[in-house]
Amino acid sequence: xxxKSEQLKSVLQRLSTVGGIKASAVISANGLPMVSLxxxxxxxxxxxxxxxxxxxxxxxxxxxxxxxNTLERVVAESKDIRVVAVQAGVDAILTxxxxxxxxxxxILLESKKASDEIAGIMKQ
Amino acid sequence: MVEYKGLDGIQENDVDxxxxxxxxxxxxxxxxxxxxxxxxxxxxxxxxxxxYQIIHKNITSGVKVLILLNRTSPQSYLTEMKEYDFPANDxxxxxxxxxxxxGIKSDETDHIKVISNPYDKEEVKTKVLKxxxxxxxxxxxxxxxxxxxxxxxxxxxxxxxxIKKAVIGKDSAAVLLFTxxxxxxENVDKLLSNVNSTIEVKGIEKRVIFGQYFAVLNCDWVGEKxxxxxxxxxxxxxxxxKVYFPKILVTGPTDAGKSSFIHSxxxxxxxxxxxxxxxxxxxxxxxxxxxRADLFGTPGQERFDPLLKMLGGEAIGVFLVVDSTKPEQFxxxxxxxxxxxxxxxxxxxIANKADLKGALKKEEIREKLHLDSAIAxxxxxxxxxxxxxPNQPTKLKENGITEALSSLFKQLT
Numbered sequence: 001x002x003x004k005s006e007q008l009k010s011v012l013q014r015l016s017t018v019g020g021i022k023a024s025a026v027i028s029a030n031g032l033p034m035v036s037l038x039x040x041x042x043x044x045x046x047x048x049x050x051x052x053x054x055x056x057x058x059x060x061x062x063x064x065x066x067x068x069n070t071l072e073r074v075v076a077e078s079k080d081i082r083v084v085a086v087q088a089g090v091d092a093i094l095t096x097x098x099x100x101x102x103x104x105x106x107i108l109l110e111s112k113k114a115s116d117e118i119a120g121i122m123k124q
Numbered sequence: 125m126v127e128y129k130g131l132d133g134i135q136e137n138d139v140d141x142x143x144x145x146x147x148x149x150x151x152x153x154x155x156x157x158x159x160x161x162x163x164x165x166x167x168x169x170x171x172x173x174x175x176y177q178i179i180h181k182n183i184t185s186g187v188k189v190l191i192l193l194n195r196t197s198p199q200s201y202l203t204e205m206k207e208y209d210f211p212a213n214d215x216x217x218x219x220x221x222x223x224x225x226x227g228i229k230s231d232e233t234d235h236i237k238v239i240s241n242p243y244d245k246e247e248v249k250t251k252v253l254k255x256x257x258x259x260x261x262x263x264x265x266x267x268x269x270x271x272x273x274x275x276x277x278x279x280x281x282x283x284x285x286x287i288k289k290a291v292i293g294k295d296s297a298a299v300l301l302f303t304x305x306x307x308x309x310e311n312v313d314k315l316l317s318n319v320n321s322t323i324e325v326k327g328i329e330k331r332v333i334f335g336q337y338f339a340v341l342n343c344d345w346v347g348e349k350x351x352x353x354x355x356x357x358x359x360x361x362x363x364x365x366k367v368y369f370p371k372i373l374v375t376g377p378t379d380a381g382k383s384s385f386i387h388s389x390x391x392x393x394x395x396x397x398x399x400x401x402x403x404x405x406x407x408x409x410x411x412x413x414x415x416r417a418d419l420f421g422t423p424g425q426e427r428f429d430p431l432l433k434m435l436g437g438e439a440i441g442v443f444l445v446v447d448s449t450k451p452e453q454f455x456x457x458x459x460x461x462x463x464x465x466x467x468x469x470x471x472x473x474i475a476n477k478a479d480l481k482g483a484l485k486k487e488e489i490r491e492k493l494h495l496d497s498a499i500a501x502x503x504x505x506x507x508x509x510x511x512x513x514p515n516q517p518t519k520l521k522e523n524g525i526t527e528a529l530s531s532l533f534k535q536l537t
Contacts, residue, residue: 003168003327003329004329004334005327005329005334006168028332028437028438029332029434029437030332030371030434030435030436030437030438031371031405031407031420031434031435031437032332032333032370032371032418032438034332034334035334043392043409045407045409045418046392046394046407046409049394049405049407049418049420050394050396050405050407052434053396053405053431053434053435056431056434056435057431060430060431091331091332092332
């Protein structure tokens with residue numbers, strides 16, 4: 001059977017065929033990179049640490065406002081890059097980097113599907 | 125990066141071959157002559173970088189190295205080595221048992237010997253054994269499993285025995301790279317029983333730690349039968365194999381010097397700062413004497429406490445930074461260990477600002493923090509007090525940083 005990282009990688013590879021998704025990674029909720037499909041000049045360690053702290057901070061902030069459900073996603077935008085971090089179960093976060101001028105709705109749908117799969121793989 | 129000295133200060137320029145890989149040289153004290161080492165990897169994990177690094181370490185310290193290469197062409201082998209920052213030199217000679225298979229003609233030079241018919245077992249064997257007569261300190265075979273695939277497993281075993289005899293007769297040593305593609309266990313056991321040491325290279329997937337590790341399975345020249353622990357590693361371009369600690373936490377009260385420590389210790393630190401105080405985290409990668417570690421720094425102010433648990437998760441060691449002039453903050457320091465849920469992990473206490481007026485002495489700090497005598501305490505000071513800017517991480521003096529890093533890394537391996 002394929003190892004967990006192979007399974008996670010194939011989820012990311014499938015995501016990368018969706019138009020507009022430039023890079024993706026699965027990181028742990030406490031900031032360690034697990035698998036990534038990223039440009040070579042990006043340091044996945046720093047990226048994972050920063051993304052996890054974004055998600056952690058957002059979760060704390062939204063809870064302090066009285067949110068009853070868990071955090072679903074965090075989005076960071078600039079004119080040329082949009083980063084979306086989606087919770088994938090308790091342990092993992094799926095992050096994708098996308099071109100902001102693409103079909104955002106489709107990407108959100110696909111990333112939701114992928115994050116559910118990742119949550120399933122992590123539970124094995 | 126090229127030079128390697130173990131934490132215990134293993135000498136450079138020794139005549140015997142060394143691995144040039146942190147932890148291996150410390151545990152095995154190099155590769156004594158007349159010994160065979162098998163580096164056995166599982167298919168998902170490459171072991172070729174071990175070969176590059178061992179070759180490079182030895183050719184740069186004056187050991188002549190012979191390489192039997194049947195995995196790729198000498199040209200791409202040398203290119204790959206260069207990508208890891210391991211340039212070749214005159215101490216290295218390759219026996220090319222690959223080009224003949226592809227049909228591309230390879231020219232014989234002083235440092236590349238060509239096997240004209242790689243399908244001929246006898247030529248491969250005699251050429252290697254004959255070349256060994258020319259005074260090599262080390263033979264590297266990349267790879268033994270491909271020899272077994274190309275001919276058959278019994279050839280791999282008999283060839284290894286020939287190498288063993290030659291190596292013993294000529295005071296040389298050998299490193300054999302082997303990937304276990306699911307061979308019959310009986311055959312693999314025969315290989316293992318004939319070498320002096322086996323190093324296993326495998327992948328690990330434990331909770332959220334996805335990585336690779338190596339472990340010494342056995343070694344017949346290390347006297348005491350110590351248990352060899354497995355170590356996580358990363359193959360980094362350039363730099364090669366580094367013993368790897370995925371997460372080390374740096375915590376402590378406000379303004380103690382956590383960010384300064386991370387920025388001084390690592391080569392590419394990133395901070396999320398607003399007006400001098402860390403508000404989310406610091407992150408930096410440390411390269412130190414063959415080790416690589418990722419440091420995660422927490423904010424010090426209490427209002428960020430809800431984040432501490434996330435930052436502390438999966439950490440395997442802690443630097444606790446305190447300000448030597450502010451004993452009133454010490455209870456907060458201990459509280460932060462608790463809040464990050466890292467109490468009980470290996471810890472090194474860093475007493476920063478040890479040269480400022482009013483700084484407590486080491487013993488006073490120990491007493492006030494209720495430190496067990498086994499816990500290391502290292503003092504650090506700013507490199508140049510006149511350059512301290514409250515809105516920027518301060519550069520700390522190197523000797524304190526070095527002492528702190530080696531003290532924690534020693535505890536972790």
